[in-house]
Amino acid sequence: MNTKHLKQSMTFIAVIAALMVVYLAPAAFSQDDMTVVPADAFGILERPQVAFEHDAHNEKAAIDDCVTCHHGRTDDGLMDTENSSEGETCESCHPVNPVNGETPLMRAYHRQCIACHTTMAKGPVVCGECHRK
Numbered sequence: 001m002n003t004k005h006l007k008q009s010m011t012f013i014a015v016i017a018a019l020m021v022v023y024l025a026p027a028a029f030s031q032d033d034m035t036v037v038p039a040d041a042f043g044i045l046e047r048p049q050v051a052f053e054h055d056a057h058n059e060k061a062a063i064d065d066c067v068t069c070h071h072g073r074t075d076d077g078l079m080d081t082e083n084s085s086e087g088e089t090c091e092s093c094h095p096v097n098p099v100n101g102e103t104p105l106m107r108a109y110h111r112q113c114i115a116c117h118t119t120m121a122k123g124p125v126v127c128g129e130c131h132r133k
């Protein structure tokens, strides 16, 4: 291979690498980097967005089983407490304004977060402790 061809293929590789960075970037976001509960689905928020450091929270709270929060859906449309749905958003099964009787997104969060904090007598349970300015 002569120098010109080498340069051309290096440029080609650089372009491909740059494109891969652009296309793979969204996939690099994972729960380790999560500092707030995603709230885009709600549109304009009535309350300040809720802080939630995914990994740190779960470590402090000593929750080992992912299915505790990431339950799935059975074929009958019931809550599946055996099979984890980690990687799927809550919204994918709990729309903000459901048309088929599913638990709406806000209620899904409130029930899940507040129920556990109440049971364990630890963690925030009033509006302003979660929705902090």
Ligand code: HEC
Pocket (backbone or CB within 6 Å): 037, 038, 039, 042, 044, 045, 046, 047, 048, 049, 050, 106, 109, 110, 113, 114, 117, 124, 125, 126, 127, 128, 129, 130, 131
């Ligand atoms: C244990 C934490 C927690 C508590 C306590 C809590 N919320 Fe929330 N709430 C959430 C989470 C999580 C969401 C979804 C993510 C977000 O909106 O930041 C949410 C979403 C909402 C939303 C829809 C999004 C928006 O801002 O428009 C409203 C409205 C809301 N909460 C109001 C309240 C009110 C009123 C109270 C008290 C009666 C309350 N919340 C108590 C965790 C909590």
Ligand code: HEC
Pocket (backbone or CB within 6 Å): 030, 031, 037, 038, 054, 058, 063, 064, 065, 066, 067, 068, 069, 070, 086, 087, 088, 089, 090, 091
């Ligand atoms: C205390 C509840 C809780 C526990 C326990 C938990 N997660 Fe999550 N996780 C969440 C919430 C809330 C989100 C944001 C969901 C959304 O975007 O709709 C999330 C998001 C994620 C995401 C990003 C994709 C997505 O669903 O938005 C991954 C991946 C994930 N969790 C993996 C895990 C794994 C693996 C475990 C077990 C080691 C785990 N989670 C345990 C609450 C929890």
Ligand code: HEC
Pocket (backbone or CB within 6 Å): 069, 070, 071, 072, 073, 074, 077, 078, 079, 080, 085, 088, 089, 090, 091, 092, 093, 094, 101, 102, 103, 107, 108, 109, 111, 112
């Ligand atoms: C694969 C689908 C699926 C995903 C993803 C999912 N859920 Fe559910 N969830 C269900 C089904 C099905 C039910 C039972 C029917 C219903 O209430 O909508 C349910 C029920 C619930 C309930 C009980 C409601 C009640 O009336 O007591 C809560 C709370 C809840 N989900 C919170 C969450 C949260 C928070 C997340 C994200 C961390 C989540 N769910 C992710 C399918 C799912």
Ligand code: HEC
Pocket (backbone or CB within 6 Å): 037, 050, 051, 052, 053, 056, 057, 060, 061, 062, 063, 068, 069, 109, 112, 113, 114, 116, 117, 120, 122, 123, 124, 130
């Ligand atoms: C299965 C139980 C459980 C669930 C579900 C749960 N939490 Fe917690 N959370 C805890 C416990 C236990 C603590 C107290 C940890 C400690 O300080 O010892 C806590 C503490 C917190 C705190 C205080 C600061 C911190 O990170 O320690 C915040 C904020 C919080 N939780 C938000 C949330 C939100 C938002 C959700 C719903 C998306 C949620 N939690 C769901 C058990 C839970």
